[in-house]
Amino acid sequence: MRLLMLERFARPSPSLREVLGNLRGYHFANAVVSFLFACTGPVALILTVGIAGGLKPAEIASWVSLAFMLGAVITFAMSYLYRQPLAIAWTIPGTAIVGAGLLKFTYAEIVGAYVVTGALMLALGLSGAFRKIMDWMPQPIVMAMVAGLFLKFGILAIDGFDKAPIVAAAATAGFVLFSLVRPVGRYVPPVVAALAAGAVAIGVLGGFAPREGASGIVAHPIFFVPKFSEAALLDLVLPLAISVVVLQNAQGIGILRLNRHDPPANTITTVCGAGTIVFGLFGAVCTCLTGPVNAILSSSGEVRHHYIGAFIWAGFAFLFGLFAPGIIGVALAVPDAFIYVIGGLAMLRVLQQSLAAAFGGKFTAGSVVCMTVTVTELIPEARFALLGIGAPFWGLVFGILASLLLEPGDFRKPAAQPAVAPQPPAAPAAAPAPETTPAPARAAQEPPPRPASPPSEAPAEASPAERPRPPVPAWALDPGRKPEPERAAAAAAEAAVAAPADAPALAEAVTKQLAPFGPRAGEAAEDAGKSEAAAQEPKTAEPAPEPAPSVPEATAEKAESGRAETQDAAAEPPAAKTASAESETPKEPQRQEKPPA
Numbered sequence: 001m002r003l004l005m006l007e008r009f010a011r012p013s014p015s016l017r018e019v020l021g022n023l024r025g026y027h028f029a030n031a032v033v034s035f036l037f038a039c040t041g042p043v044a045l046i047l048t049v050g051i052a053g054g055l056k057p058a059e060i061a062s063w064v065s066l067a068f069m070l071g072a073v074i075t076f077a078m079s080y081l082y083r084q085p086l087a088i089a090w091t092i093p094g095t096a097i098v099g100a101g102l103l104k105f106t107y108a109e110i111v112g113a114y115v116v117t118g119a120l121m122l123a124l125g126l127s128g129a130f131r132k133i134m135d136w137m138p139q140p141i142v143m144a145m146v147a148g149l150f151l152k153f154g155i156l157a158i159d160g161f162d163k164a165p166i167v168a169a170a171a172t173a174g175f176v177l178f179s180l181v182r183p184v185g186r187y188v189p190p191v192v193a194a195l196a197a198g199a200v201a202i203g204v205l206g207g208f209a210p211r212e213g214a215s216g217i218v219a220h221p222i223f224f225v226p227k228f229s230e231a232a233l234l235d236l237v238l239p240l241a242i243s244v245v246v247l248q249n250a251q252g253i254g255i256l257r258l259n260r261h262d263p264p265a266n267t268i269t270t271v272c273g274a275g276t277i278v279f280g281l282f283g284a285v286c287t288c289l290t291g292p293v294n295a296i297l298s299s300s301g302e303v304r305h306h307y308i309g310a311f312i313w314a315g316f317a318f319l320f321g322l323f324a325p326g327i328i329g330v331a332l333a334v335p336d337a338f339i340y341v342i343g344g345l346a347m348l349r350v351l352q353q354s355l356a357a358a359f360g361g362k363f364t365a366g367s368v369v370c371m372t373v374t375v376t377e378l379i380p381e382a383r384f385a386l387l388g389i390g391a392p393f394w395g396l397v398f399g400i401l402a403s404l405l406l407e408p409g410d411f412r413k414p415a416a417q418p419a420v421a422p423q424p425p426a427a428p429a430a431a432p433a434p435e436t437t438p439a440p441a442r443a444a445q446e447p448p449p450r451p452a453s454p455p456s457e458a459p460a461e462a463s464p465a466e467r468p469r470p471p472v473p474a475w476a477l478d479p480g481r482k483p484e485p486e487r488a489a490a491a492a493a494e495a496a497v498a499a500p501a502d503a504p505a506l507a508e509a510v511t512k513q514l515a516p517f518g519p520r521a522g523e524a525a526e527d528a529g530k531s532e533a534a535a536q537e538p539k540t541a542e543p544a545p546e547p548a549p550s551v552p553e554a555t556a557e558k559a560e561s562g563r564a565e566t567q568d569a570a571a572e573p574p575a576a577k578t579a580s581a582e583s584e585t586p587k588e589p590q591r592q593e594k595p596p597a
Helices: 016-021 025-039 041-052 057-082 092-101 107-127 129-136 139-163 165-180 190-205 230-258 265-281 291-297 303-322 324-331 336-346 348-359 364-378 391-406 439-445 485-498 503-517 523-536 551-571 574-584 588-593
Strands: 088-090 287-289
Touching (some): 025 041, 025 190, 025 303, 025 336, 057 265, 057 287, 057 324, 088 092, 088 265, 092 230, 107 265, 129 265, 139 336, 165 336, 230 265, 230 391, 291 336
Antiparallel strands (some): 088 287
């Protein structure tokens, strides 16, 4: 039994040659767009929360630098081990929760809440409980929650046309133009064209406006000693854990699954728990699997090479964290409207897929309830935050309850399919060949039935009609060709393979196949002479017939005499046929010793 329920690594691990050989323009474009998204709006939120909470610029810089640097290292390691984009950063809802907590608790007490939250997530990941929860939750309801959250970026993109119409129009025109011209779009992704067109418009209009940030160029992380306060733990641990495990990780896992990846849920939760402990000791908020960044990284290109974009994003994030104090001001110099428009265009396809997955199949009632509750997060006057927990969590809860009440049949899983492919059925002992001769012609060509066997012979196990018909050789289907002795022997050999344990039935099958062709040249006269000689011999008591020879010895002989036997059987009366059958076998050696007449 496995104690640590962590998913296995992907094999083989990507090599440097493979990464460089499969590097494409869309990898760079997706990494740049997702990086700009991560280092602008979210960083501005950190600055707002830190300043409102009374943190010093150095403490804010430590928060930002550790969040990006350590997140970049974890992102590179996870993407390398599992060959898929697994961007790890920090939780935006958790930052908002911490902003409210800074008004009531000291920063050391909040760091203590970080450590306990990380330990809780670590236990969930190692026990495998989180993956079981994710597998149990209906995927359409999860995607409805994701669509409700991502709808915010579409709304902000529309708002960008109101705040900076020329910049937004230029970026959108570049995106649409390169989306329509597919040959050009293969080499220059539409998002890159939107970035370039928007940047040119900002430069022409003079829209770059540097903002005040932290002083210095290189970050200096600060270690914080945690303080465990009961009030802070009760107020912060559960909301922070839910914001990471349910809101952020579930969102990121749902997006990656939608884009045909198989993210390791237990490993992600375990790594986020350990990362939260380390992040918290340096003043950074909890780590999580980012939804928007992974959505952009996996939005285009070959699925098996999406991890290359995560490598590039990790490089940008590490450099940003290293030089966070000096870069924050530059990153915040571009207008917010430009970032919102670019982010909305990049996530347009993701939003479309999320809505299709949420309302394209089962659990439609639960998906509607979930998305309705989640969208209240975007409306400050109608925001639903029961017990201090955000609307996305309650959207999942109420959506699942609605499906349990209104559509319980959707929870029934289809019958399990076998794990292995079914084995093909065994071929029959002798499959009949397709018949090409018309039915009337076949009836005319079939020889008359043989008389019943004498009482002294052992009864056959089954009548010839009940046995499978032996395969007909290819040359036997041509009525104009007469078989030669070699072909007759080959036909007998084929019949012997089909039914090797029954010599009488074998001879009968060969006889029926060769009867339509008539006797060979000179064979009729020879058989007539043999019949006259047999009739002139005195009839004496004959010993009991010897057992029939084995199939391999009798095959050729019966193939040669089968045609004559059929002709004689049709010409002689039944009594003569019986006498001839009784005397033919023991007298065969004597006929060979007599001189020719």
